[in-house]
Amino acid sequence: MTLDALRLEVAEISEQNADSLTDLSLQLAQAREMPIESALSRITRLLHRHNRSPMTLLERQRALQSFSDAFHHYSSQNSSQIRLGQAFIQLCEELATGFKRLLLQILQSKHPSRPHLAWCLYMTLQFLAQKMLRNHQLYQEPHPNLWRDSHIIYWLGEHQQCLDDPIAAAFVPTPADTLRGLYQQMLLAALSNPFHLAENQCLELFSALAPLAQHAALLPWEREDEPSGPTIDLTESQPYLTLTQTPEGSVEYLRRFELGALLIALQEPSPLQSSKEHALLQEVQQHWLGRQQRRHQRLEHEQSCHLVAGLQAIHAQLLEQRPMKIPGLIQDASPGGARLLCSAEQKTKISVGQLVILLTDSVIPTLALVRWRHINAEGMHFGLRYLKGLPKPIWLRRTPSAQTHPGILQSTPAQDSAWHHGLWLPTGQFVEGENVWLQMNNMHHQKILPLPTANLETVCVTRYPVVL
Secondary structure, eight states: OOSGGGGSOOOOGGGGGGGGOOOOOOHHHHTTTTTTHHHHHHHHHHHHHHTTSSHEEEEEEEEHHHHHHHHHHHHTTTSOTTTTTHHHHHHHHHHHHHHHHHHHHHHHHHSSSHHHHHHHHHHHHHHHHHHHHHHTTTTOOOOOOHHHHHHHHHHHHHHHHHTTOOOOOOOOOOOOHHHHHHHHHHHHHHHHHHSSSSHHHHHHHHHHHHTTGSSOOOOOOOOSSSSSSOEETTSSSSSSOOOOOOOOGGGGGGGEEEHHHHHHHHHOOOTTTTTHHHHHHHHHHHHTTTTOOOOSSOOEEEEEEEEEHHHHHHHHHHHTOOOOOOEEEEEEEEEEEEEEEEEEEGGGGGGGEEEOOOOOOOSSSSSEEEEEEETTTTTEEEEEOOOOSSEEEEEEETTTOOOOEEEEEEEEEOOGOOEEEEEETTTTTSSSTTTEEETTTTTOOOOEEEOOOOOOSSSSSSEEEOOO
């Protein structure tokens, strides 16, 4: 056995930390009286000491259960999960480390109980999954050791024959209830191109995958087999091999991720699945089969630029009111879009689904949508989808004398001197069929217009096709 639990990274035991074992319940109770940021920091430091303290199997299990309850308490609060993302990542890291240490103690015991082992493997993988999701929330790539440990946990469950033991665990977002299901749920989330999702959609997707993940299957890999799904190498520190990677590891540790049954299950009625979850699953399944999103070949192209983000700021820019501009660098471009880099501090302004204007040396500003983003040490990388047409500022009212609402009119020339128009408004501000009064810039008269069905919608903005 070369791929075994001894390859799991666990904290070194230090006798100096033994005094940290006293009054755990009291210290966790005191933390609940603190602001959530301070509380998360305190219990993470406390757990860090516990993970490096000598403890019996039962002591460690009880302590970890208390810390798991604390995690559930804080993660279920109505606080900004984005703002607290890094704090939750650190806490998930320490919880996974603690359960890995407990797992080694169970495996080294004389008569390990299979239900006990299945529960410990599941809890270890659960906090690795939570860490992955918190990274995706922040549009960060998880550290490679997350996938190395996840593969080992799956492999151990496979060899201990406890992949399908049901486990009851109240976590948010909802996990699958077996080790096999949870592992496949993580793989599907990673395959779904999470950096193209809007904020918090990764959590919604993970919950939507919970009842479906069991329909996928990890099968033995054969070199002559025609690949119909991704290849998983359990010795690699990545979720799956990319299309350009050739499997080089031992066949013993290679798996083929068969998605055929899952794709059929997606089309079947699911009474407990919301329309929002259904739409999200339909959107991401193209990525499971390795389909590429780019329609145009992009070329390396470095150029300084500025962006104006958000419908109101774009409205002000088109009226030459000089709103705040975000400096950026175009890194590659094509007729259909571009990849840019800017400071990670701009992550609150440039979110997935946001409408932006790209300002370069060109006289005409380029209207675009943010399709994805990814944050690393260089800053925030993000992709733009260009929207053809000339943007113009307009105002809307619900009655001729009511409060004005800014909008953007996207106008594209058509045949016979006609124009196609798209009206961009904040998502949720108006509804289909509602009558609005529209006023163009430098024009005094208003036109009444019933809003048609939207033809493009994001979490930030919605476009309605209109005839003027």
